[in-house]
Amino acid sequence: MPAITARGLRKSYHGRPVVDGIDLDVEEGEIFALLGPNGAGKTTTVEMLTGVRRRDAGEISVLGLDPDRDRPRLAHVVGVQLQDSQLPDKLRVGEAIALFASFYRDPLDGDELLDRLHLTQLRRQPFAKLSGGQKQRLAVALALVGRPRVAVLDELTTGLDPKARRETWGLVSGLRESGVTVVLVTHFMEEAEYLADRLALFEAGRIVALDTPAGLIAERTAGRQEVRFRLDGDVDAAADALRALPDVRSVTTHGTTIVVTGGGDVVLAVTAHIARAGLTARDLRVRQATLDDAILIPGSDA
C-alpha cells in the first residue's frame, strides 16, 4: 500500500492554476523527489499533502489520513521541513529540539538526534548564529524528532555550499535505512539523481514525467554517451573515420579536441577504433548523460 496517494489535485491562486491535475503514488519507504523549475507547483503540492494549504479539488490520502480533515492526527506521523521557515533568533539548538520533541507522543531522544546530525557542539548556539548548513541540519532534526513515518523536505539544500549539500544528502539517504518515506522537493537535478528512488518531473502545475532517475535519463536521452579526447595528428581525417563507426551519432571537433556522441556501445566502438588505427588520444574522458541532459533536451520546455 502506498504511503501517499493523490488524485486529480488542483489549486489556483487568483484564478491562475498553480497545480493543475496531479496524480501521485509514493510507496512506503522510498525517497520520492518532486523535481522541476521554480513556480512549477512542487511546493504547493507538498503544502496540500501536509495540510498547510487546502486543495481546491482532488483526493489525498497520507497514511490513510486526509490532510484537510485529519490534520492533528497527520501532524503526529508526518515530519515537515518547510521552505523559508525560521526559528526565533535567540532560541538555542538544544532548546529547539526539546521544544519540538515535547509536541509528540513518542519522540526520539534529542541528544542522539543532535549527535547524528553533528549538532551536539552547537547545542547552546542561538538560531541566528547558525550557518545555512547548520540551520538546514537543525530543520531536518526538527522534522524527524517526532519519529515520523513520512518526512517532507522542501528545498533542503537551496543556498548551501557544495560541502554542506553533500553532507545533507548523506543524511537524507540515511533515512532510507530507517524506513522513513521521504518526499523531497528540489530544483537541483543532481540532487534528485543522487537521492531519489523515483521522481516526478513538474512543469507548469503538471507532472510531465514519472520514473526512476536512470529510467528517465535513458528514455529522454536514448542512452546518450559522450567520448572526448585530444588528438595528436590529423583531426579531420580521424573525425571522418569515427563518423563511419556503428552507434556514433555525431562527431565535432574543436581545435585538436574531438567529441563523439552516440548510444549503445559507442564507447567500445570509439576506443577499439583508436587502438586499431594507432591514434594517440590524450585526456580521454567518457561522460554519461545526466538528469540535466534528460530534462534540458529539446522536447521539454524546461
Place this chain on the structure above:
Amino acid sequence: MTTTAAPRRPMLRTLVVTEARLLLREPILLVWTTGLPIIAFTVLALVPGTSRPTDTLGGLSYAQVYLGIIALIALALLSTMSLPAVLGAYRERGVLRRLSVTPMRPWRLLATQIGINLTVVLSTVAVMLIVATATFDDGFPGHPLGWLVTYLLAATALLGLAALVAAVAPSAKIANAITSILFFPLMFFAGLWMPQQQMPGWLRTISEYTPLGAASQALTASIEGDFPPITALAVLAAYAAVFVGLAIRTFRWE
C-alpha cells in the same frame, strides 16, 4: 533510526519554559516595561513634593495617585510592546507556519504568551507595592485583595487585547502600529495626563467604561483602602473575557 524512547516532557511546561527564556533574553524590552515603571514610582515615592498629601488630589499624595497610574502604564507598555511584537515576528518569519505542521495547537502558544506576560507584569507591580509599603506613612497602600483582583482582571483584559491584535494583524509592523495607536487613548482614560479625579464628569463616565479607565477607578478605590466598585470590576471582567475569547477564536497559524 534509533529506538530509544526519550523521557517525555510535558508540552505545556516545555513551551512555557522556552517562551519565558526567550522573553528574558530581551533585556531592553524588560528594562522599558518593568525597570522604568519601578524607577519612576520609586522617585515619586521618595521626592518630598510628590510623596506628601495634597488638597488638589483630595488629600492623597501624587505618589499615591500615580501608583495606580504607573501600574497601568507598566501593563500597557508590556501589552503593547511585547506580545504583539513577538507573535507578529513569529508570523513573519514562518515560525507559526512551522508550528502549524506539528501537533501543537495555536491556542496553547497564545495562552502561554498571555501567561508569561501576566507573570512579568504582576511581578513589576509586586515590586512597586513593596516600595510603596516601605515608603508610605501608612504602610501597604490600601486594600490588598482589591489590588489583586483589579490588577489581575486589568492585566488579563489588556493582554487579551494585545493577543487579539496579534491574532488579526498580518505582520509585526502592523501589530506594532495598531498597538501604538491604541496605547494613547487607553492611557489617556487611565489618567496618565489628567487623573480621573480632575476629569469633567462626562469624560470621567466615558473613562470608567474603557479597560484602563475602569482599572484606574478600581485601583484608586483600592489605594484608598476600599474594595473596588463592582461595576468597575464587571467592566474589566467583561473586557477580559471578550478579548481573550476573541483572540483564541481568531488566532490562526496562517
